[in-house]
Amino acid sequence: xxxxxxxxxxxxxxxxxxxxxxxxxxxxxxxxxxxxxxxxxxxxxxxxxxxxxxxxxxxxxxxxxxxxxxxxxxxxxxxxxxxxxxxxxxxxxxxxxxxxxxxxxxxxxxxxxxxxxxxxxxxxxxxxxxxxxxxxxxxxxxxxxxxxxxxxxxxxxxxxxxxxxxxxxxxxxxxxxxxxxxxxxxxxxxxxxxxxxxxxxxxxxxxxxxxxxxx
Numbered sequence: 001x002x003x004x005x006x007x008x009x010x011x012x013x014x015x016x017x018x019x020x021x022x023x024x025x026x027x028x029x030x031x032x033x034x035x036x037x038x039x040x041x042x043x044x045x046x047x048x049x050x051x052x053x054x055x056x057x058x059x060x061x062x063x064x065x066x067x068x069x070x071x072x073x074x075x076x077x078x079x080x081x082x083x084x085x086x087x088x089x090x091x092x093x094x095x096x097x098x099x100x101x102x103x104x105x106x107x108x109x110x111x112x113x114x115x116x117x118x119x120x121x122x123x124x125x126x127x128x129x130x131x132x133x134x135x136x137x138x139x140x141x142x143x144x145x146x147x148x149x150x151x152x153x154x155x156x157x158x159x160x161x162x163x164x165x166x167x168x169x170x171x172x173x174x175x176x177x178x179x180x181x182x183x184x185x186x187x188x189x190x191x192x193x194x195x196x197x198x199x200x201x202x203x204x205x206x207x208x209x210x211x212x213x214x215x
Contacts, residue, residue, distance in 0.1 A: 014042030029072040110141030121153040
């Protein structure tokens with residue numbers, strides 16, 4: 001484990017952490033950051049070749065796969081899992097019990113609430129006019145509300161809101177807000193129903209409804 005990037009007194013890692021020797025914890029950002037303190041709660045598991053930058057606050061039981069990058073100025077909750085080769089860019093807010101699968105890119109200034117799932121290959125954008133001289137001033141990722149499920153290879157464009165418990169189908173490009181509990185897919189994504197309409201596709205069914213009303 002490399003902790004030489006920022007002074008030890010700026011690193012607060014909770015008890016029970018398992019950190020691979022090839023992981024880097026406390027990487028110093030190239031950007032000017034007001035507070036380089038890194039806080040990681042108890043029970044963290046950080047696997048090989050992952051890099052966690054200084055200047056973030058992360059809750060307990062972080063579970064990080066191989067080659068994961070977590071940038072600076074992030075606020076991340078408890079029991080967050082980030083699978084291999086995914087990146088959380090700087091300035092994001094991520095809630096509790098969030099699962100981010102492999103090869104996911106979470107752009108700067110994205111908000112992800114509790115219990116969200118991002119499937120492999122999800123790409124999040126935050127810049128409506130790339131390379132505009134003033135792009136930094138309006139840059140903002142989407143807001144993904146509690147319990148939303150984002151399918152494989154979905155692209156989420158800036159500024160939009162994905163409603164609570166909404167389900168976005170694989171390969172979709174989401175350009176507009178999606179209401180709570182909606183089922184949407186396509187390019188651009190269109191609302192085709194609600195998650196309450198869905199039934200189990202297995203024969204015989206394993207459950208009556210994959211998303212019960214109480215969810």
